[in-house]
Amino acid sequence: MSDRKQFRTLTPPEELRDIVAGLGIDPGIKQVPLSEARGRVLAERLDAPLDVPGFDRASVDGYALRASDTTGASETNPVSLPAVGTVHAGEEPDATVGPGECVQISTGAVVPSGADAVVMVEQTNENGDVRLVQTALTPGSGIMPAGADISAGDRALPPGTRLTARETGLLAALGIESVPVRARPTVAIISTGDELVPVGEPLDSSTGQIHDVNAPTIAAAVAAAGGEPKRYPHVGDDFDAMADLLERASEECDLVLSSGSTSASAVDVVYRVIEETGELLVHGVAVKPGKPLLVGELGEGAYVGLPGYPVSALTTFRVFVAPAIREAAGRPEPERATLAGEMAVEERFEPGRLRYVPVGVTTDGGGDRLVYPVDKGSGATTSLTDADGVVAMAPETQYLAAGESVTVELFSPDVRPPALLGMGASGPGVSRLLDSVSPDRGRPPRYLARGEQAARSWLSDDVPDFLVTSEEDTGGETMGAWSREWGLVVPRGNPADVTDIGDLTDEVRLVRQASGTGLHAAFETLADDAPVGATGPGVESPARQVIDGRADVGVGLRATAERVGLGFVPLGTQRLHVVVNPSRTEKSAVARLEDAVSGLSVEGLAGYERVDAPNSSSKSETR
Amino acid sequence: MSDRKQFRTLTPPEELRDIVAGLGIDPGIKQVPLSEARGRVLAERLDAPLDVPGFDRASVDGYALRASDTTGASETNPVSLPAVGTVHAGEEPDATVGPGECVQISTGAVVPSGADAVVMVEQTNENGDVRLVQTALTPGSGIMPAGADISAGDRALPPGTRLTARETGLLAALGIESVPVRARPTVAIISTGDELVPVGEPLDSSTGQIHDVNAPTIAAAVAAAGGEPKRYPHVGDDFDAMADLLERASEECDLVLSSGSTSASAVDVVYRVIEETGELLVHGVAVKPGKPLLVGELGEGAYVGLPGYPVSALTTFRVFVAPAIREAAGRPEPERATLAGEMAVEERFEPGRLRYVPVGVTTDGGGDRLVYPVDKGSGATTSLTDADGVVAMAPETQYLAAGESVTVELFSPDVRPPALLGMGASGPGVSRLLDSVSPDRGRPPRYLARGEQAARSWLSDDVPDFLVTSEEDTGGETMGAWSREWGLVVPRGNPADVTDIGDLTDEVRLVRQASGTGLHAAFETLADDAPVGATGPGVESPARQVIDGRADVGVGLRATAERVGLGFVPLGTQRLHVVVNPSRTEKSAVARLEDAVSGLSVEGLAGYERVDAPNSSSKSETR
Structure with a gap:
């Protein structure tokens, strides 16, 4: 090097x-059709090429007339005007309005020449061919004059205008088929x-x-x-x-x-x-x-x-x-969307460079906003999907204490942190539970599957609203529980004839979960002198490696083995508890979680059972 | 009827x-390729089909080794480990790491078997084929274990997730080529x-x-x-x-x-x-x-x-x-974006129905937000482009006083009211001036071309920041002015041989500007016994009607006539003043206007001249 x-x-x-x-x-300027202009930014000023409306237009259904003919008219003393014609929208008037006359007219139609006002039909009455007008009008009433919306030659839209449906309306009224926009x-x-x-x-x-x-x-x-x-x-x-x-x-x-x-x-x-x-x-x-x-x-x-x-x-x-x-x-910078909150945990930084720390945001039981780092390192893609934004730390900052105020720059103004935050074990039961929590204004719960040990530590810092964990006595209140059968996942037909933990010799390539997870702990209690095996954190990872031929035996769930068509050697059942953070019992999102827990069905998950009396027995039973 | x-x-x-x-x-569910998924909403939960990373990955450039071999190592007391191989990203390791050995490794490469840590190259030194390791490592350091980002089987993204670049990253890492989204x-x-x-x-x-x-x-x-x-x-x-x-x-x-x-x-x-x-x-x-x-x-x-x-x-x-x-x-409701402000003018409503009143928003000299109605009626398209949002008025509300507090629902969260608001006359000089005002964070000035009379009335209500007007003594400070030549616009070649205002007999179809505009007033002072003619509000509208053959003569500008190739009979010059609202002289947007006014050139506008000494002569000179 x-x-x-x-x-x-x-x-x-x-x-x-x-x-x-x-x-x-x-990138210069591009001409785009109006139908594709939404969201684009106008590159040049557009002036009105014509008057809108292009003619004096009736703005009500009624009768076109001369305002001076209605002087003194009222409900009790109507003016009688013979109707000498009719004009609908889209038609050329077939009559002019002389003194003492009227013409029936529809909204949007051309006001016939001679008329200078339109009376609403509701303010008239019928008497044979004669219309009884029950109100006095001023010139111009009931009429939108030509060019009143916009006049030919006027600045219709300035350069830099971001085109929405509203601008589309004006452009369409002006008959503008295509517009010059900033090219992408x-x-x-x-x-x-x-x-x-x-x-x-x-x-x-x-x-x-x-x-x-x-x-x-x-x-x-x-x-x-x-x-x-x-x-x-x-x-x-x-x-x-x-x-x-x-x-x-x-x-x-x-x-x-x-x-x-x-x-x-x-x-x-x-x-x-x-x-x-x-x-x-x-x-x-x-x-x-x-x-x-x-x-x-x-x-x-x-x-x-x-x-x-x-x-x-x-x-x-x-x-x-x-x-x-x-x-x-040509797009304006979006408003910087920020949230103020308090660090939920302490965080240490290597000083010397401006740092952008990906963080999630949640609210505690009192409604205060908590900010927690979710960084798994730059090599991780979940550092961004688990985060709502970043906290920018000045180069000289080395330490943020828990409780310290920070400002979160949201990734975009429409980011809204999830209302419910869980942590702990993973697996098909957990996923099903999360799916059944009704979303809060479209936002599903966030769940960080980092294993039971990490979750417990976060709970002691009062970060998550709930845990899903195989551990007893986590300091929270158990809302519900289920058990899942776990054991050894082996190739279909069990070619190596593994029937018990004793068969796991050094020649067998074993893969099991990383330490800090419940399945790791359960395996340890059974087989403390068994081979360590390579470790992978997820409940399904070992089974994947068995499928790929990279391992001979994996630790996993019956549900996984049956779903992917592998063999299974049962070793025990493990109970998973949904534990609520005691300081969050009043959060409305937690009430939605409770509904989901009480309605949860484990039907179709092999080896799963609902446990109706939580906390009633030990976390792991072995056969 | x-x-x-x-x-x-x-x-x-x-x-x-x-x-x-x-x-x-x-609309159901649709499978879309990842490259088209941006902005779409996930219809189903997606679980990780594989571990990411799929192998224990070096997270630094350096040397893979056994952590236990580095016990006690320091800069002054380095450990010597022979380098027995090299592995780059994308390669299968060509060596395993035995006790007392190391393998050179690149960021992203597979950690060779036998190694449980990677030391950064910066913490080593060279000595022939032997590497001097200057720090003690713990197992796992410099390594991202398989599945540490996300493990096979884990819930990757919940249903309802709006897909952004961040989710694209996770989906790509998981090798997911297409995703089930809510169909549009x-x-x-x-x-x-x-x-x-x-x-x-x-x-x-x-x-x-x-x-x-x-x-x-x-x-x-x-x-x-x-x-x-x-x-x-x-x-x-x-x-x-x-x-x-x-x-x-x-x-x-x-x-x-x-x-x-x-x-x-x-x-x-x-x-x-x-x-x-x-x-x-x-x-x-x-x-x-x-x-x-x-x-x-x-x-x-x-x-x-x-x-x-x-x-x-x-x-x-x-x-x-x-x-x-x-x-x-599947899209969440956008956050309702609102602004609080005070009504700039009083407004009366016909009671009985919930009303949505289109309004614009501006700020006064003290930075307080003023709300002004821009409604030209439902038939007008500019009621929406001139507005920033609506004020919802309860059915029983009949009256809003000036100064009353109202809440504006912005049309969308990204609407930002313009920083500068002008009103008054229209024409090519005005448009050119507006174009040359440098935008405020992308927002060009708003200008309501409703004629001088309306503008003056708005100014007395302290709504606009400035006017462009032919009127003298508007109560504001004139920032600059120009003059424009106006007269009669006639068909090319002047077939009716109109040479003066006296030629406008009843047989001549004359079109001129609506009352309340400066050109209307200028024409009136010249020709108070001349035919009324049909009226159109805009400076160019009459010329358009002459072009279309709907009128024989129009009142208009020399600049318009020359630009569109019509004949022109001069009648006078009119001065347009840029008048600043005295209460807005300190607004930063007004300073940008001042720059634009002082730099304004009327070159190329026929009949236009800059007036360097504003307020020095009468508004209209006739020849």
């Missing part, structure tokens, strides 16, 4: 945004890394393959910012191939975005391609996540290299690149 | 929403009325034709609510054609929306079609605008008939129909 470079000068975050803005991404900047999306496999193709985990997360993710984020993402085929870490691809992309697009291969490691070629074929303006930014960021120019084009880790890529995109795309697309 | 029906029982607004919700619009409800869009002409076709104003505003407008509103609009050909007021069309639309769509033809007038057929071929659940709602609303069932389908006036149609759609479409599409 002698050619490894260090990031010598990290660009400060506040400068980086200006540098990206200075790349001058300009086209953004090349390039993923790098030999280990990436496109979504939809199978992974070979033994060679460390992973799905290409960034390409679809950044494409979606580009579209959300008003850009037009253009995906390019994935390239590996080959200099020439990368140089060709970047050149082509920069010719075809307004901005080239790559992800990965930006660090200074020997195998990361992107920064070297930019350095040699373009101009590298920034290499590294003082922000976490996101340090290995590149900004440069490629020919006439703009280039930004995002870090490879999905959280880093999306965070740096959101903070530094999305504003430039919105600007290029 | 003997068959005219009355609206006997108007449905209360609060009931109507429930009735529409009860129509049971259900298909909504038939039908316009009725013999007078309607599709946008893009020419209008014949003499027969009262108008453009079909509602079809494109409601289509855009449907799309914004998450529906899929489907336009049907426009039909006239013919019973059989309407019945056929509605039947076809109800078979093809989840909801049929028509507009117009809903009142009880003899020519309105829609309500009769629904009554005879379906079930009419509601005819009329106690709301203004919007009274003639229909709700019904057509075969298996849902039907809503919106009123024909665009403001009524869009308001009733927004209040009563959009929530049902969002619900069907």
Whole structure:
């Protein structure tokens, strides 16, 4: 690694945004049909090419007449005017209105010449061919004069107008079929890394393959910012191939975005391609996540290299690149949506760089907002789906105490934190329970399946509203429980003839759950001298490895084995309790949880049983 | 009109929403590719089909080793471990790690078997083939274990999740290529009325034709609510054609929306079609605008008939129909975005129905929010583009005093009232000035071109920030001025040989501006015994009528005549002053206006001149 470079000068975050803005991404103007204009931003002023309405229009159903003929008219003293014609909307008047006459008229019809007012039909009465007008009118009443909505030549809409249904209405009234809008900047999306496999193709985990997360993710984020993402085929870490691809992309697009291969490691070629074929303006930014960021120019084009880790890529995109795309697309910066809350737990930071900490938000029993970090590291994709936004921590901040006030920048103004937060065990029973909690204004409960041990620790910090746990005596109130049969999951037909825990010799490749989970603990109590086995955290992970041939035996549930068609050797049953945080019993979301628990059916889940008397027996029975 | 029906029982607004919700619009579920899933709502829970990562992954560049080999290691007392291999991301490890050994590893690569930790390269040093490890590690450090992001079988995303780039990331990591989302409800869009002409076709104003505003407008509103609009050909007021069309639309769509033809007038057929071929659940709602609303069932389908006036149609759609479409599409109701403010002027209402009054919002010199009605009537399309939202007035409210507190429901949460509000004269100079005011966070100034007289009255109520007016002594401070040459606009070549105002005999069809405008007043002072002529409010409207052959002579500007290629007979010059509301001189938006005024060029506008010494001469000079 002698050619490894260090990031010598990290660009400060506040400068980086200006540098990206200075790349001058300009997609120009595009003419789009009115039917496709919704959400677009008008590039030029539009003036009214005609008067709306184009004629003096009746605004009520009634009778067109001369206002002067109605002087003194009232209900008791109506004026009699013979009706000399009729005009409906869409027709040319077949009569003019002379003194002492009227013409029957529909809403929207052309006011016949001679008339200067329209009386509502409800203010008239019938008397043969003569109309009795029961009210006195002023000139202009019941009429919308030509051009009263908008006049020819007037400024109809200014440049920069974001087009909604309301503007569509005005444009349609003006007969404007297509409008000049800011074009969407086209953004090349390039993923790098030999280990990436496109979504939809199978992974070979033994060679460390992973799905290409960034390409679809950044494409979606580009579209959300008003850009037009253009995906390019994935390239590996080959200099020439990368140089060709970047050149082509920069010719075809307004901005080239790559992800990965930006660090200074020997195998990361992107920064070297930019350095040699373009101009590298920034290499590294003082922000976490996101340090290995590149900004440069490629020919006439703009280039930004995002870090490879999905959280880093999306965070740096959101903070530094999305504003430039919105600007290029003519979209206003969204109002920064923030929430104030208190840290639910303490948090320590490595100082030196601005940090964006993904956080979730919940409310405690008193309605106060609690903020909890959900960061599993930049390599994790759930760090973002489990979060509602980020807390930005200044470079010098090393420590946030529990209870300290923080401001959460929501990912977008429409993010609303879930009303109910659970933590603990996972499995098909838990998922079914969560599905049956009725959503709060569309928001399903959030559930962090991090195992019972972590959940208990969060509960002691008063973060979750409830746990699902195999542990007794968690300090909460058990709302309901069920039991599930667990044991060894083996290939169909049980070829190795594993019948008990004693058969798990060193030759058998065993996979079981990570420590901190209930199934791990249950297995330990049975087999404390059994082989450790490789560990995977999830209730179904070992079964997956048995299916893939990567393990001979896995610890798992009967329900899983039966569903996926594997063999099963029962070892015991485990009880899972739904435990409510004692400080949250009054939350309305918890009432919805209670409904779901009491209505929960475990029918169809093999080896599951409802337990009607919670807390009545030990957590695990062995056969 | 003997068959005219009355609206006997108007449905209360609060009931109507429930009735529409009860129509049971259900578009079902659709599988969409991940690349098209942004913004869609997940219809079913998605569980992780695999572990992410699928293997124990190095989370740093460095050396994989056994943690127990590093006990006691430090910078001054490093541990020497021979490097026995190298593994990059995307490769199968070519070596295992025995006791006392290490393997060079890249971020993202598979941790070789035998190793239980990865030391960062920065914490090591080189000594030939041997690596000097300068820190003690705990097992698991530098490694993201298999399934640590998410484990196979775990609930990845709950139903009801709105898919953003963040969820795209998780789905991509899981290799999920397509997702089950709530289908968009298909909504038939039908316009009725013999007078309607599709946008893009020419209008014949003499027969009262108008453009079909509602079809494109409601289509855009449907799309914004998450529906899929489907336009049907426009039909006239013919019973059989309407019945056929509605039947076809109800078979093809989840909801049929028509507009117009809903009142009880003899020519309105829609309500009769629904009554005879379906079930009419509601005819009329106690709301203004919007009274003639229909709700019904057509075969298996849902039907809503919106009123024909665009403001009524869009308001009733927004209040009563959009929530049902969002619900069907699985979209949460947007947070109701409101602003509190004070009425800038008094407003009187006809009591008896809930009223939605379109209003604009501005801020006064002290930063207080002022609310002003912009309603030009339901027939006007600018009532919505000039507004920021509506004030809902209870049926019994008859009067709002100036200064009274009101709550404005913004049309959407992203509506931001313009920072600068002007009123007064219109014309190419005004438009050019407005274009050159630098926008405030993307928001161009709002300008209500309602003529000088109306503007002056608004100024006395302290509503606008500035006026553009030909009047002297408006009570404000003149920031700048220009003059424009006006006169008679005649057909090219001046066939009627009009050379002066005296040539305007009764035989000449003259069109001029409405009273309340500066050009009207200027013409009056010259020609108080001249023929009245038909009136149109806009500076360009008369010229348009001359072009169309509907008038022989129009009052207008030299700039207009030269631009459109008409003849011009000069009558005078008129000075337009930019007058600042004295209470708004400190507003920052007014400073931007001042910049624009001082930089304004009238070059290229025929007959225009900048006036450098404002207030120095009379408003109108005649030749």
